[in-house]
Each structure stands twice: as structure tokens, then as C-alpha cells.
Amino acid sequence: MVENQSQDLELRRVYLFAGLDDVQLDQVKRGLRVLRLAESERLFDHGQAAERFFLVRSGQIKLYRLSTGGAEKVIEIIQPGQTFAEAVVFMERQVYPVSAQALSPTELWSFENRAFLALLRQSSDTCFRLMADMSMRLHAHINEINGLTLQNATLRLVGFLVRQMAEHGSADGRLELPAAKNVIASRLSVQPETLSRILHNLSADGVITVQGRMIQIHDLERLQGYLD
Amino acid sequence: MVENQSQDLELRRVYLFAGLDDVQLDQVKRGLRVLRLAESERLFDHGQAAERFFLVRSGQIKLYRLSTGGAEKVIEIIQPGQTFAEAVVFMERQVYPVSAQALSPTELWSFENRAFLALLRQSSDTCFRLMADMSMRLHAHINEINGLTLQNATLRLVGFLVRQMAEHGSADGRLELPAAKNVIASRLSVQPETLSRILHNLSADGVITVQGRMIQIHDLERLQGYLD
Structure with missing residues (x-):
């Protein structure tokens, strides 16, 4: 019973299942299968009929494509807590667009595409709850990416x-x-507007003063502190 | 006609409209309104009935909440090309969860929630295409966030x-x-596994050798080069 509850909690952390009611979650659980892969074991191949999607519980899964020359292109490394191949559920042509292989011993939960699709077709409210989420x-x-991009650019400029x-x-x-500032921006792989914004932030913090190309550093230690 | 085509292209860059066919896109366009806001002009208030969602074409929109004390908490800054308030379309209670104000002169396109919802209810295929996208x-x-997080942590450690x-x-x-490494990781606000991964990458690049707490720096200039 306790185990059941913790499984429910774990399932509800998956964005696809977050908004399901108990009856719907039971439907998902009926098709759930536990899989354990050894290191380097392949899970599916590109082009294979897709009947299931997956949640990584521990380990890592590599998604990749092979070029006609046989070179491998890694598309994504899936970490614990992440799902993969779930977009296929919503597609007309249900085949895996990539191949999947375990990078280390990996435990997965797999779910039936058909059962999940049936559940969505039953009620457009469920679809809409999922889309809202x-x-x-x-x-x-997008917020997180913007924040990280700004941090990254700040670290580059301060360095x-x-x-x-x-x-x-x-x-x-x-x-x-x-x-010139736009040349510096380009050399640091930072957008010019981002560079201006960071110089403005550092000035507002009292760490530097900017006059054209001339920078007066008021507090080198605090400036270096941005790198910690 | 040319203008129409460029409008269609711009609309199809919006994730909500990317998978629509021409007839469906026409339905969306029939309800389209162009809005221009002056700097500081408010667009809607938290709790107000939500009938439309928006695409920023130029300028910026600030989404915010006011605390009971009147303090403003900025939730998000919406940049050109981004939509906002579209999650409300999918919700039962159609009210704006935040307030919106223009940070600079801003041009928007707005769309009718009702028309878009009707379009989705017409065909579950459209819903599924949207969900796949x-x-x-x-x-x-998630890939981008992982890449930026790793870059960020690398910049911190190299600095x-x-x-x-x-x-x-x-x-x-x-x-x-x-x-100890886990203490350094914590001081640099980096996950311990990320720190290990970066030390491993720098070693594989031949820039450093790591033996316990002892770091041998083989090429200080190349190490500093990571900050560019």
C-alpha cells in the first residue's frame, strides 16, 4: 500500500500524468512494465514500431541516430526522472525517430502508447489539462534558459x-x-544587448563604472567574487 | 498578398499554430487584433476574465503579481516572438493569473481564446499535433538547460x-x-556530479591532471581560454 502510494507520487511527477485523476492513473499503471538494462544494452532502434514510451528511474539512456556512413550522432542523454519517446504517442506514424541504448545499468518504467492515447481520447478535459501544464x-x-544565459554571459565577461x-x-x-563592445561581445559569444545589460548591472552594483571603452574597476575582489 | 504570406509565416513560428492547416490558420487570423501599448501601459490585471492570449511582436511585456502588502513580484519578461497567457486557454477558470504591463513601447497580436479552443475541440488530431510539438x-x-548548466559550472570552476x-x-x-571536492562544488553552486564531470572533461582535453585534491595544470593559457 505504502509502495503503491510512493509509485503514485513518482508517476505524478511525470508531466504527462501530473493532471490525471486516480481512475486515470490506475489505467496507466495497468500497462506499466519495469525494465532493467545492462550497460550498452539497446532498448529500441530507429524506425522500429513504437508501442511504448519510457521513464528513466536510474541510470542514463542515450538517444542517437546513425548517419549513412555509420557515424553516431547523440541526440540526447536522458537522466533519471525524465521521460522519452512520449512525443511519438501523439504522432500519426508511431515509429521511434531515434535509437536508444543504456549508458550505464538503467532501470526504466515503460507505458503503453495505446492505453495513454485512449485515455486522452476519452476526455478533451484531460487533453486540455495536459496542454495547460x-x-x-x-x-x-524559457525563464530558466534566459536566467542561465545571463549568468553564463556574466561569468564570461567577468573572467x-x-x-x-x-x-x-x-x-x-x-x-x-x-x-569595440560589439567585437568583445562576439569574441565572448554573448549577444551585444546582453553585454550592455551586464555592464549596466555591474555598474548598478557599484563594482565598475563604464565610460565608452574605459572601465574603472572599483572593487576587483567583488568583481572576482562573481566567478564563485 | 505578400503581407499575408509573411503574416502566415510569423504565425506558424508560434508553437500553438505551427501544426495548423491553412483553413485552421484562417480561423485564427479572423480573430487576430493588433495592439500597440505605450511604455508602462497596463494590458490586463490579475483576476480579470481572460478572453484573449497574446504574441509580442516588438517591445517587452512584464508579467507580475502584487503581494497583499503591494510589493510587486515580476514573474516573467516576455520578449518578441514569445506568447503569453495562452495556458489560460486550456484552463477551466479563464481568468488571468498575473497582471501584464508594457516595459517599453510594445506591439502585440492578440487571439481569441474561444476561437482557438473551438478549433482544438473540432479535431483531436490538432490537439495531438500540438501536444507532439x-x-x-x-x-x-531540457537539452538546452543541461548544456547551459554545464557551461556555467565549467566557467565557475575555471574562474x-x-x-x-x-x-x-x-x-x-x-x-x-x-x-574536499564536494565542499568546492557547494561553494561554486555546482552539483558534485557536475564538478566531477567537468574535471574529467578538462583532463580528457589534456589541460589538467587530477589526483585526489591535487591538480596539475598543464596549460594555464588553454585553461584561461575556457573563460572566453
């Missing part, structure tokens, strides 16, 4: 400034940028 | 190593980590 997740991801300072800075903390 | 996007986002080297390293490039 998916579109909120898409927004949350660059600290190095330039060590090599070319004056004793009183003045540093002339070695190129 | 959404679940592939969710996977792509840390370069600074430690300048302060405590020996002339022949040896550096003893000042604490």
Missing part, C-alpha cells in the same frame, strides 16, 4: 575583465577595452 | 582554478584544492 512548463523553461586587468590594467583599476 | 519542445529545452593558481599555485603548475 505543458505550456506553463514551456514558459518556466575576461579579470584577465585583461591582470595583463593590461593600470594600478588604479583602469582598463581600456581592447576593441 | 510541445513535448518535443520540452525535450529541446576558481585560475584565481587559486594565481594566489596559491606552485611555479610548476601544481595546485592543491583548499577543501
Whole structure:
């Protein structure tokens, strides 16, 4: 009973099942199968008929394609808690678009495409609950990506400034940028608007002052602290 | 006619409309309204009945909530090309969960919830196409988030190593980590497994050799190069 409850909790963490009621979750559980793969074991091949989708519980699954020359292109590494091959459920042509192989000993739960599709066809409310959840997740991801991109760009710029300072800075903390800002942005693989935003943030924090290409570093230690 | 075609292209870049056929897209376009907001102009308030969702074409929209004390919590900044309030379409209670305000002069296209919902109810195939697209996007986002997280953690660790080297390293490039790896990981806000993975990657690149807490830096310049 307790085990059942913890299984329900684990299933409801999967975005596809998060909005299901108890009866619907029971339907999903009836088709659930536990799979254990050894390291390097293949789960399915590209082009094979797709009847099931999967949740990784432990280990890792590599999704990949082979080129006509036989070269392998890794599409994705699936980590514990993530599902894969579930988009196929919604497609007309139910074949796996990639091959799947275990990178380490891996435990999976697999679910029947047909049963899940039947459940969605039963009620458009279930479809709509799922779509609402998916579109909120898409927004949350975009937020996370934006935040990480800004962090990344900040780390790159601060690393660059600290190095330039060590090599070319004056004793009183003045540093002339070695190129125009858009050139620096391009060299650091940062969007020019992002670079401006970061310089603005660092100025607002009182760590630097910017005048054209001239940067006055007020507090090198705090600037370096951004790298921690 | 040309304008019509470019409008169609722009609409099909929106994930909600990407899989629609021409007839369905025409239905969406019939309810389309163009809106222009001045800087600071409010679009809707939290709790207001939601009849439309939006695509930002230029400018920025801030989504926010006010606390009971009146403090503003920014939930999201919506950039050009992004939609917002579309999750409400799929919800039973059609009210805006946040307030929306233009951060700069902003052009929007707005769409009718009712018309879009009717379109989805007409055919479960359309729902399924949308869900397939959404679940592939969710996977792509997770990939991007994983890649950015790894980059971010690499930048943090390299920044840390370069600074430690300048302060405590020996002339022949040896550096003893000042604490156990899991402590360093925590200080750099990096998962311990991620830290191990990065040390492994840097070793595989021939930039460093790791023996317990002892790091031998073979090529300081290449190590610093990761910060560019």
C-alpha cells in the first residue's frame, strides 16, 4: 500500500500524468512494465514500431541516430526522472525517430502508447489539462534558459575583465577595452544587448563604472567574487 | 498578398499554430487584433476574465503579481516572438493569473481564446499535433538547460582554478584544492556530479591532471581560454 502510494507520487511527477485523476492513473499503471538494462544494452532502434514510451528511474539512456556512413550522432542523454519517446504517442506514424541504448545499468518504467492515447481520447478535459501544464512548463523553461544565459554571459565577461586587468590594467583599476563592445561581445559569444545589460548591472552594483571603452574597476575582489 | 504570406509565416513560428492547416490558420487570423501599448501601459490585471492570449511582436511585456502588502513580484519578461497567457486557454477558470504591463513601447497580436479552443475541440488530431510539438519542445529545452548548466559550472570552476593558481599555485603548475571536492562544488553552486564531470572533461582535453585534491595544470593559457 505504502509502495503503491510512493509509485503514485513518482508517476505524478511525470508531466504527462501530473493532471490525471486516480481512475486515470490506475489505467496507466495497468500497462506499466519495469525494465532493467545492462550497460550498452539497446532498448529500441530507429524506425522500429513504437508501442511504448519510457521513464528513466536510474541510470542514463542515450538517444542517437546513425548517419549513412555509420557515424553516431547523440541526440540526447536522458537522466533519471525524465521521460522519452512520449512525443511519438501523439504522432500519426508511431515509429521511434531515434535509437536508444543504456549508458550505464538503467532501470526504466515503460507505458503503453495505446492505453495513454485512449485515455486522452476519452476526455478533451484531460487533453486540455495536459496542454495547460505543458505550456506553463514551456514558459518556466524559457525563464530558466534566459536566467542561465545571463549568468553564463556574466561569468564570461567577468573572467575576461579579470584577465585583461591582470595583463593590461593600470594600478588604479583602469582598463581600456581592447576593441569595440560589439567585437568583445562576439569574441565572448554573448549577444551585444546582453553585454550592455551586464555592464549596466555591474555598474548598478557599484563594482565598475563604464565610460565608452574605459572601465574603472572599483572593487576587483567583488568583481572576482562573481566567478564563485 | 505578400503581407499575408509573411503574416502566415510569423504565425506558424508560434508553437500553438505551427501544426495548423491553412483553413485552421484562417480561423485564427479572423480573430487576430493588433495592439500597440505605450511604455508602462497596463494590458490586463490579475483576476480579470481572460478572453484573449497574446504574441509580442516588438517591445517587452512584464508579467507580475502584487503581494497583499503591494510589493510587486515580476514573474516573467516576455520578449518578441514569445506568447503569453495562452495556458489560460486550456484552463477551466479563464481568468488571468498575473497582471501584464508594457516595459517599453510594445506591439502585440492578440487571439481569441474561444476561437482557438473551438478549433482544438473540432479535431483531436490538432490537439495531438500540438501536444507532439510541445513535448518535443520540452525535450529541446531540457537539452538546452543541461548544456547551459554545464557551461556555467565549467566557467565557475575555471574562474576558481585560475584565481587559486594565481594566489596559491606552485611555479610548476601544481595546485592543491583548499577543501574536499564536494565542499568546492557547494561553494561554486555546482552539483558534485557536475564538478566531477567537468574535471574529467578538462583532463580528457589534456589541460589538467587530477589526483585526489591535487591538480596539475598543464596549460594555464588553454585553461584561461575556457573563460572566453
